[in-house]
Amino acid sequence: xxxxxxxxxxxxxxxxxxxxxxxxxxxxxxxxxxxxxxxxxxxxxxxxxxxxxxxxxxxxxxxxxxxxxxxxxxxxxxxxxxxxxxxxxxxxxxxxxxxxxxxxxxxxxxxxxxxxxxxxxxxxxxxxxxxxxxxxxxxxxxxxxxxxxxxxxxxxxxxxxxxxxxxxxx
Amino acid sequence: xxxxxxxxxxxxxxxxxxxxxxxxxxxxxxxxxxxxxxxxxxxxxxxxxxxxxxxxxxxxxxxxxxxxxxxxxxxxxxxxxxxxxxxxxxxxxxxx
Numbered sequence: 001x002x003x004x005x006x007x008x009x010x011x012x013x014x015x016x017x018x019x020x021x022x023x024x025x026x027x028x029x030x031x032x033x034x035x036x037x038x039x040x041x042x043x044x045x046x047x048x049x050x051x052x053x054x055x056x057x058x059x060x061x062x063x064x065x066x067x068x069x070x071x072x073x074x075x076x077x078x079x080x081x082x083x084x085x086x087x088x089x090x091x092x093x094x095x096x097x098x099x100x101x102x103x104x105x106x107x108x109x110x111x112x113x114x115x116x117x118x119x120x121x122x123x124x125x126x127x128x129x130x131x132x133x134x135x136x137x138x139x140x141x142x143x144x145x146x147x148x149x150x151x152x153x154x155x156x157x158x159x160x161x162x163x164x165x166x167x168x169x170x
Numbered sequence: 171x172x173x174x175x176x177x178x179x180x181x182x183x184x185x186x187x188x189x190x191x192x193x194x195x196x197x198x199x200x201x202x203x204x205x206x207x208x209x210x211x212x213x214x215x216x217x218x219x220x221x222x223x224x225x226x227x228x229x230x231x232x233x234x235x236x237x238x239x240x241x242x243x244x245x246x247x248x249x250x251x252x253x254x255x256x257x258x259x260x261x262x263x264x265x266x
Contacts (some may be wrong), residue, residue, distance in 0.1 A: 010181065019261070026254075042241070045241070046240070046241065049241060049244070052254075053253075056253050056254065056257060059257055060257065063260065063261070070264070084263070084264060084265070084266045085264055085265050086265075086266055095221075104265050107261070107265060108262065108265050109241045111261055111262055111265075114254070114256065114258060115254070115258050118254045118255070125241065129241065129242050133242075140212070153227070
């Protein structure tokens with residue numbers, strides 16, 4: 001296949017550069033998430049998760065835009081619609097092909113690292129929640145194992161059931 | 171005058187009280203100890219359980235139950251991990 005050019009290729013390069021930047025932000029947040037998990041700061045963790053969700057929504061939008069762009073580009077340069085970036089690079093002229101190849105490598109490394117970090121965080125979070133739950137259960141059993149009624153003499157003075165207040169025996 | 175109404179407490183008694191100050195109920199039982207042994211053992215166990223609970227509260231992280239609940243739901247639903255993995259997976263498949 002002879003190298004060719006499409007304006008959509010420039011747009012794809014810009015789009016992927018934008019995605020790379022957003023993935024860097026996601027990576028940074030995922031690293032903060034790891035710190036929050038290690039510090040057992042669930043309040044900070046919740047804020048990080050909220051920010052991650054916003055970035056993920058942003059990335060999903062970026063993905064839609066990229067898919068439309070790739071559809072246009074592959075049509076321009078005569079490739080099948082499901083062509084990979086490697087296929088596209090092979091069909092493009094330098095320096096655009098080289099720029100895309102560099103970006104492809106950078107993005108691949110970044111996403112690999114992100115997946116690994118995210119997987120570790122997921123395991124840490126599961127362990128943390130199990131511990132929190134166990135602590136709650138312990139506290140609940142230690143605190144509420146009695147009837148909860150207290151008198152001047154301390155805990156344990158039974159409270160009359162409704163309707164039995166006057167049914168006392170001498 | 172005041173002494174007649176509230177006689178001075180013997181020094182030996184005060185010493186005994188100061189020694190027992192802050193000790194569990196069981197240690198202050200004296201003569202009652204024999205009669206109420208079972209109840210006091212039970213009370214000590216409860217005090218110990220409460221002490222352990224308080225220690226657990228001290229050691230527990232700063233937790234907001236609504237936050238914990240939300241994250242736990244996300245983990246159970248699989249969205250916490252899958253969102254990132256699905257998105258990254260689709261990108262990696264394009265980058266091949």
